[in-house]
Amino acid sequence: MVETSTQLTADEEKLYDRQIRLWGIESQKRLRTARLLLIGLSGLGAEVAKNIVLSGIKSITFLDDKPYTKELAFSQFLIPLEKIGENRAEASVERAQILNPLVEVSAETHKIAELTEDYFTSARWDVVIAIGQEEPQVKRLDAICRRNGLKFFAGEVSGMFGYFFTDLNTHSYTKTIKNRLKKDEVVEETVKSEMKFPSFESAVNQEFEKGSRKLRNLDPSYFALKILFKFREEKSRNPVSLEEDWDALDLLRNRILAKYDQPKERVPDEFLEALVGPEMGPVCAIVGSILSQELIKAISCQDEPHKNTFFFNPLNNKGTVVNLGTVADQ
């Protein structure tokens, strides 16, 4: 990411006053050079768009080939209700732009699966965020971003469940460490650090030793995501209702948990029920907020990233981060 020495205008200082005091003027300068590509303007996509546009990045391009449909009426606040049938990216621009006139907001409507690598290597973006995409698509996008030095995030919400994945490839950042000298004397020191991230492919193929501690400690959300991916692979859609999809979900749960040698109770019925139906707004807000804060950290190269997969468990309101996959050549 390009660093800039240009000063913030008085206008920017006023608008971003609160956040500058939290993350400093250098971070704010880096934010305003960042160019983002946001793929998938679902409810979660709208939350990420809102938070990141408010933060004061340089530009954001919305990319989506799907129309706005009724199930988004529970979460997609950037699109006016009456715009049923319009392209989700284009329909989101107006409200997103109003959030912060200093950010360039635009929309494109290409079919994601048909985009070639050239599209991403056009030097138009620093970060790519893929929301609600199919597993093979996420793999492909991540691989392209890794090859071309773009930071990559992917995530989705289904019902009350949500997750996101982070791949910053090799990421250099600064962090503040606190040294306690005496009881009441703490000295802060800023140090440089580097972190390597596994690819999405490596993360989804993570294997666990049977009966291992890591497997035992995994949040049920991990298996829920596996179930969701598999469901979509088979049906080319998300689960819509219990009447229609319970049997399929139950079957997938048994199959997937058996593979990991886990009892059925590991993913209780109540969790499976929470996966069904449209994205729930408050859950988009929760997952979107954590994703956005990680984006801000990644762009500003400040503070240690949470490596690398975040899950939100709607039964106990717990948000956990699991490090999945392995880094090649290490």
Place this chain on the structure above:
Amino acid sequence: MALTCISSDLRGKIKSSKVLVVGAGGIGCELLKNLVFTGFEDIEVIDLDTIDVSNLNRQFLFQRQHVGRPKAKVAEESCLKFNPNVKIKSHCANIMNKDYGISYFSQFNLVLNALDNRAARAHVNRMCLGANVPLIDSGTSGYKGQVELIYRGLTLCYECTPKEAPKTFPACTIRTTPTEHIHCIIWSKYLFTSLFGGVSEDEEDVATVSAENGGDGDGSGDKSNAEEKLAEGENLVWDKDDEPAMNFVAATANIRAHVYGIPLKSKFEIKGEFESDPFLGRFNKYVLRFQFFDFFLQKDFPFFHRLTFSNVSAMAGNIIPAIATSNACIAGLIVLFALKVLDGKLEQCKTVYLQQELNSRGALITPETVFTPRNPNCFVCSSQSINLVTDISKLTIRDLEKSVLKGRLSMVEPEVMLDQRIIISSEEGETDGISNQSLQDVGVISGSLLKVEDFVQNYEIKIVIVHK
């Protein structure tokens, strides 16, 4: 199309519930959006603040053209654009106003706090306990935040645990021996009021001041246009959002800091001190006259126990402003709590914390595993008496009312009985005649028992006076 991840029964309850959102600031804006999209159709929102430019980086229901307008009203208008069929009633008022009594609170199925100041949160806590309405309280500070259910008889109440108190400093430090930059800031604030302010600080109502800083502790309105001239006899009123006033205080504080060999601070940081502590420099009168917090150094008074002298005179905490992402996360969790309360799943509403760093088990959003037992010594949700250690020949009736009852105990309209006699009345003017007298003058002796009642909050407490 329905929100099928929750039962149709719960969807019905959402539709028919009436909820109150207290505060339309950072958390409030996010919360209102979430409520509307989750299917709540009957919402009231209250906030007395107006919109400032510095709100716009996170209070996303507001835009440039709304600066100066009331937050509650604009939030209502913006939410109606999301869904014109929703019923939203906005109140541009202070929730601590007596118009919003127990009967007002009783009409709601749920009350959701999106406040950040102690006095208003404590007040709503008492009102909800009194009206027996579940309250979901929340707060954010920088990257962190928390959501807590307050349910009478089941959970802790807001006042069961000690809350950070406003900071104050010995007068001599401010006047002659500053050692921290904050001392210089407070001195400069004095200087400002002495030079330009006509209104005595004493006349300011501490409780009101605190409530005005609701919703992220932002100031009121955009006062950047300071070109207009003051009329003869008019005075300036301190306002941290008034650019020239802030410049004056920042400059003089830094000059003083330089003189005393204290490292200087930027205007940003100095302004932040006023935002992180709305009381900063407000307690001047009490600081100057006597060590205000001395009379709270009583062991059996858990709420104030931590306020030992060294804590009181410690430097004001770090500046921790609110940001969009934490507010959004907390507002999302509030609605999930709300659904679980409506669904009767109270056991799933254990206090949740948003952390900045992962804990040892990799959790970033961490729920408590059990409900913390209620504090049997809580001076709000259990019937306790508290001891007030003070010099009864110096503490006046007015000080007792303003700084102790309204300031520290967050009461709105206290009425105080000494034996059968009213020494502070909730009726305006009734006891004005004795307000300048000391406790001793009106017959209080060491060991006297004061019965204090607040009819607005439906709250009563006994105070034992200990002369020192």
